[in-house]
Amino acid sequence: MARNYYAIIDVGSNTMRLVIYLKDKSGRLREVENVKAVARLRNHLSEDGNLSDEGFRVLLTTLSSFKEVAFSYDLDELVCVATATIRQADNKEQIIHAVSEETGFDMRILSEHEEAYYGYLAVANSTSVQEGVTVDIGGGSTEVTYFKDRKLINSHSFPFGALTLKQDFFKKDLPTEEEFYKLRRFLMDEFKTLPWLKKKNVPLIGIGGGARNLVQVDQNLKEYPLAGLHQYKMKDSDLSFIKNYLFTLPMKKLQKVEGLSKDRADIILPATEVFHSLYDTIQANGFILSRKGLRDGVFYEQLTKDMGTSLFPDVLEESIHELVSDYDLNMKQINHVQHLAHQLFHQLHEKGLGSLRKEDWTEVKRASYVYNLGDYIDSEASYQHTFYLLANRTIDGLMHMERLRLALLASFKNKTVFKQFLQPYKKWFLKEERKKLRLLGALLKFCYSLDSTRRSTVQDLHLASHGKDLHITLYCSGEWMPEEYQTEKQKKHLEKSLKRNIELSFVESK
Template sequence: MSKSYYAIIDVGSNTMRLVIYLREKGGRLREIENVKAVARLRNHLKKDNRLSEEGIRTLLTTLTSFKEVAQSYQLEEMVCVATATIRQATNQEEITEKVSDHTGFDMRILSEHEEAYYGYLAVVNSTPLTEGITVDIGGGSTEVTYFKDRELVEAYSFPFGALTLQQDFFKKELPTEDEMSNLRQYLMEQFNTLPWLQKRKVPLVGIGGGARNLVQIDQNLKEYPLAGLHQYKMKDSDLSFVKNYLFTLPMKKLQKVEGLSKDRADIILPATEVFHSLYDVSQSSGFILSRKGLRDGVFYEQLTRDMGTNLFPNVLEESIQELVTDYDLSVKQINHVQHLSNELFHQLHEKGIGGLRKKDWQEVKRASYVFNLGDYIDSEASSQHTFYLLANRTIDGLMHMERLRLALLASFKNKTLFKQFLHPYKKWFLKDERKKLRLLGALLKFCYCLDSTRRQTVENLELEVDGDDLNMTLYCKGEWMPEEYQAEKQKKHLEKSLKKSINLSFVEK
């Protein structure tokens, strides 16, 4: 199958980027190259809002280098978009003509609404959120949106960004306490001009480089054990702590902060204040990073243009299907194990065994899609590979804690390995939660044993309670000896979790 590559160039006020995507077997786009240039075009806007000759030269030089990189791929499509600085430039016609003449790129200048819309589109197509406020702070503008039921309700673009705030409020590279206080007051006043931002009490979703750096700093300060930035959540106290920590540092130390790009050291404080002020105005329920932003939104629109809607029906289902495809998992086996797991789970639930709740089934069902996917790499260390892959791979539609729970269930092999995987995160769970996860993992593993030869030999099962014993009758077609051997061998994990003996009877249906 020939590989399909797509590219986008994002001409921002602070940075310019070229991103190359590979379209996967499942149809999703995976970023394979990301080239960044800190052009700071905003600094080349004159008082009359003309982009200077030097600014145009910087733009053309950077685009030419991007073009050379892009030419090493056979691209299906190349898109070049520009945001606030080019949008605000009074000589934008001259700029687009020179870009076309020098590079052949048809540079599309996004309107304020389009810039906000693409950020929103990226968030609702890559996170589980159905309601929230998005904020994307660039060098020269800040876009905010409010969405509900995954539909865009409001959008607005403020004419200030991290660069302009730094220039307008700070006399030197780093602010004084009074300057930070004045900046906060200004931002609170600006955000309060939009009634739809006030007291929403919904998640605040940060997009872009400033939000990404903020999260990286927080993760490094906490020595956060999970990989990945997308869908990472911070609280009000986390935002305050990071902001106060950065404020105390001189520029030399600020430039060496783990997680902070050196080229953003002078603008991270205004960016952080934007997030913190908006968090307070909206009385947010949490600050969540979306690693997907404007560039992704542009391509989501392209991918969905034949669907009649720009929204993927179910973000998580798309991600799970991507995993199934990537690791060549058997859909037939998944469906059968789901059927057996469903029967066993609900019979235990109906009989009041194991303290199972109906919502626990959703976790078991989700994990059944990707159980033991590490077998794709090495069957002997399948459990370890399964846990590592799921815990450290971004899964659109799953927050970090949900992803960790999925990894623990799908990698279950025995109590020892479960405790080993859980150890770095033990404080994240109550004792009862840990017990429940172990039980659900043991249940799922047992049901996989019932289809160990992938022949769907065990068609269904029936459970009866006899004091401290569970009598399980398994109705089969054909020869069931391999399944019986595996089930007898592995049932001990389920017995320990349920604190009951399990007697298995395999019978012909």
């Protein structure tokens, strides 16, 4: 089977990066190679505005190295883009020509608007945030955008980045209190020049290496038990704590902080102050990391060029279908189980049983797509694999807590295993939330047992209440003995959650 590989080279002011993507069977791009070089081209922009000879040497040597890696793949397409430093260089035409002569790459210099737009596009196509402000701080520029209903409303590129802020405000690698205060005052004044940023009270979404390192430090300090950075959320107090913690450390200790890249140790403080000052300006209601950024935005534009819109219709739906495809899940069975689960859920809801709310159905439906997907790996330990895969895999469109809830529902086996999976995260949930999740998991497991042979034998169901007992009539087409056996075996989990005895009657459908 032919494999489709795509590559992008991002020539940034601080780092240069080559990323190779593989187009999977669901049509999405999956990262298979990520090569980074800390080139710091910004430091090679001379006072006369030209990239220096040494800057040319670093740029061309790095690109030649990337070319060797990239061409070890049979590429369908390679894109090379450059941002602030090359954009601001007076000899940019000479740079483009040299790159073409030396490597054969057709380097595209992104405009300020394009750089901001691609960051927004990556966020809009990989998170569930409907309204927010994005910030991408590079070495030589900082891009901010505001979007609402997933549509870009405003964008701006500030001519400063982590490297230039350090050069302009810090005499040494680490700032004094006065230097740090002056930097904050400067940033607050700059952000106030954009009226559309003031008091938005929406999430601030961080893109790029500075934001990623900030989140990694936070997760390490908290001994965070879930894997993944994308869509991780921090509060104002978290940002303040990290900033103050990093500010107190000497450079040797700063370089050894878990989660902080050694090559970013000297520029993490200006980057963190950009996030904190912008957070205060927009009066954000949270700081969310997007692992997807400019590079992904460029390819999202490519992927959607035949759609008439650059936005995926539903980010989470795309991710769920990606999981269904990756684990060869049976869509016919999923649809049938959803039909039965919908009937049972709403009949329980109508009778006021289980304290169910209409919005709980959304979680049941979502989990029904991926219920017990770990069976793909090993049927004997399928529930463990299901929980681990869903809890620790990035799922675009789901925040970390939503992803954990999905994992708990889709891996439900029994009360003991549920409590075992929940144990490291127990403090994250109120007692009533834990009970509700257990009930929803038991309901889903019960409905899957109704289609244990995947023949859609049980077509409909009806729930009746008799005092403390529940009676479920199951209308069948064809032989139902295997379904009856499995359901009688599994109903105890639902009985325990509802605190009701359940009687089952299997009858022929009229």
